Structure formats: C-alpha cells, structure tokens
Amino acid sequence: MTRKELIHQIFSKQSFLCVGLDTDIKKIPQHLLTEDDPMFSFNKQIIDATAPYCVAYKPNLAFYESLGVKGIQAFEHTVNYLKKYYPTHFIIADAKRGDIGNTSAMYARTFFEEYDVDSLTVAPYMGEDSIKPFLGYDGHWVILLALTSNKGSQDFQLTADDNGERLFERVLRISQQWGNDENMMYVVGATQGRMFEDIRRMAPTHFLLVPGVGAQGGSLQEVCRYGMTEECGLLVNSSRGIIYAGNDENFAEVAAQKAKELQAEMAQELKKYCKA
C-alpha cells in the first residue's frame, strides 16, 4: 500500500487504529479450542468485527511461532484472509527482524514476496546492509525500531554520543539516508510522551507506528498532541486492550466496541490537528 492510499484510508475511516493480533492460544476463549485452527478462527472473528474501525492489522510473529507449524499456518491463513476480504487494510508483520545483508534479503523475500504483507518491523542494530534489502519493494515498508515503549528502551536508545545525539536520533538521521517517508516508518512507543516532539524535529513527515496505548499505559491524546502531522502520520496500535477485552462467546462484539471507542477518540484528534 502506498503512502497516499494509507492516508486516504485514514481520513475516509476517521481512524488511524492498528489492531494488534497478539493471538495467544492460552488466552483465547475456550470454545474456540475445538476448531481446526483456533488462532485463525479467533483472528477471523476479531477482524470481521473490528475492520470498520481500524486501518491496519499487526500480527505479532512471536505468538504464531510459539505453535510451530500450526502457528505459521494460522499466520498464513490470517494474512490470506486479510488480503482477500480486506485489501484496503494495511498489514504489519511484527517480527523485529534484521541480519547481515544476504539474510535480510531472505527475510524481505519471505515477507514481501511470499506473504506479500505491506510492512515488517526491523531492528536497526546491524545498520545499513541489514535494512536496505527491505527497501527495494514498491508499496512495501520497513518499520524501524526507534524509541520503543518498554522500560528497556532506556538502556541503549537514549545514550547520547559526544555531540549530544541520542542513539534513537542517530537511527532516525542515518536511516533517512537509506529510505524515505514512502517506504520507511518508525516505531515510537506511546509511553514516550513529549519525546514525540524530538522525533518530529528529525522525522517531520514519516509515519510512526505507536504501540503502548492501553495495556502499557500510553495516552492517545498526548501522542497526538506531540506526534500528529497534518497528514496524520500515526498508526496507533492496541493489542491486548481490544482483542482480550471480552473472553466468552461475545468476545468479537466486545472487541468491536473497544475499537469503536478508540476510533471515536481518534476522529476527535484528527479534527483537532489535521486539515483534510
């Protein structure tokens, strides 16, 4: 999906919500466990119920890999279902990959040719040749970790060099030599508050994927105050707060209700900060 199409989806739906499919076989409602592919059955119902309120889905690979072959099948079924029935929803494979060039090229082929998802999260530690193989695919995106939502983000990402540039700022600056706002986004945690101002100084137009609203405690309003651009520029993710809001036969309705509430808040924020 191109940047233009993504922005169009956001303004027509009045939502920049990404629903995180952190589908944990131990947490899904019991009655699904008798199905052939319980993870996919869960995802399918979540997707059907929440699609009107979100613009993106983000399956987290850790949860699928944990079931080995069955989990990978559930991931494939989920991606195929989205591509067939919801082709205007943006798909993020949350895998946090990144390796030497020939290995990153292999991951790029897997995710952008075989699965053909729109985007993949990638860790920047290994530098240029670990990122570039993902940038050669039109309409496909690298989502690079910049300033993450977790406590451990303080261990390395905030370390300043002798010019006062912090590691996440260096990642933002250097990576813009490799890609642009048509093929690269950044992960910035909702828990980072006013740090979004610093991010926007260095990446004024890039989309940011923002996890950490909900279970992790970030504030949607604060993220928008400091991080939103005229073209929105945000995909805000909620996983556990939506998909596990209910835990019995009506789980999908409860998830839809949560997604709808977030969408309504998002519409308010778009009205405040965006012209379109």
Place this chain on the structure above:
Amino acid sequence: MTRKELIHQIFSKQSFLCVGLDTDIKKIPQHLLTEDDPMFSFNKQIIDATAPYCVAYKPNLAFYESLGVKGIQAFEHTVNYLKKYYPTHFIIADAKRGDIGNTSAMYARTFFEEYDVDSLTVAPYMGEDSIKPFLGYDGHWVILLALTSNKGSQDFQLTADDNGERLFERVLRISQQWGNDENMMYVVGATQGRMFEDIRRMAPTHFLLVPGVGAQGGSLQEVCRYGMTEECGLLVNSSRGIIYAGNDENFAEVAAQKAKELQAEMAQELKKYCKA
C-alpha cells in the same frame, strides 16, 4: 548444555567449529529436490558428515521461514534429529529476536521449551526487559549481538558516548548486570580483527560466537590471537564455506573435508593458547 559441558566437548574434539545451517532451497543440490523434505535431507547429510569435526550447529531461521510451513517443518526435523542422534552438539537458533517483555517471554518459551535448543541469538536494541526472559532457563543461553561481522556494524555499534564508551561496549557492560558467562554469549564478527582485544577487556571469560570466517573474509588465526581464552571461549561459525563447498551428489563428503580442515586449524590454535 552447561558451560562446563561445552568446554569439555571443545577439548575432547579439539574443535570449536560451529556449522551454520543456512540451508537455501535454491542452493542445495538438485537431486535432493525430489525428496519429501529437501532441506532436512540436505541438513541430515551435512550433519552426519561434519559431526566429528564440530561442536555446534546453527540453523539460520531466515532460510527456514522463507518456505513457510514446509520450512518450519524442516527446522523442527533438523532440531529433533540433532537432539536424538547428536545430543552432545550445541544448537544455536540464529533468529536475532528481541521484543518487549511479554513477547520475548513468548519467544523464550518457543525456543527453550518447545524446541529446547541450547541457545538463541538476540538483538540488544530494546534493552533489559527484552533480554531477561531468556535468562531464566538452566543450561540455555542468550547470544547477544555485540559487534557484528557486516559493514553496517559501523553505523550504530561503534558510536561512542560522551565518556568514549562505544555502543557495543555499553552492550557488553550493561548486559553483564543481567546475565553471566554461564547463560550469555556475545556475537562478535571475525572481520573485526584487533577489536577482539577490546571485547576481551570487557568480557574476559564469556564465550563469543564468531561468524564471518570464510565467505565474509575473517581470519581464524587473527580471531584466536586476540579473542581466545584459556578455556577457548570461542565458537567460530562457518556456513556457506562448508555447506555449499560441493554441489553434486558428493556434497556431504566435500563439506566434511572443509570442516575437517577447519578443525585441524582449530586444534593448532587450541595448542597455542590453551592449557587444557
């Protein structure tokens, strides 16, 4: 596998060779493609042929994931085969994972409980809570990226803070607050030459996993001169230089020959630098 057992294996085999199973369906000999599971058939023959000369195997997950379900089956078959027939070989899942705490915990369960491999490579960018979930498993190891073998290692890993401490040094220092030389190793590329001296100042006893000998151009002798300890402290990996040395029906014999040559060089290095 414990540190003590690993050291015992190294000195009894006079080898610290790790064979990288970067098994690419497009590169394996044609005659294997008619088999049920060509990747596993390839691995099985490589393992049977090289086992006398190495102490570890390192399947690179990128190559298995590229085939979706079939690739994950090949990975599982390979791990199960190693555990059944070569239980004294150390298994490294080269996956370069790392995510927020609850997701890293999921990866830890997958690799250390379900697959029960000895170790997993992990990227440090997300800090403490992305690493700690891997450290609670006796006889299992995190192998943390420190100073990698690729050109991109210069983009972020060498950046010095205002005290002159470079990022890879900060990773070495801070991570030793979380783990120790019984449950943590570091990735240091063979192409880094004398930088092994700097590594050893900060991590004098930790095992280092050293890729980059062979196809990437690193020198075994240089790595040993600057990086070897009295207990060896090195696992040196070769992937393409061994597994694709031959490309027809006798590929396994050719791989064994390459592994044997490396083992003989390693025995010389052990004699030079180790007491045992």
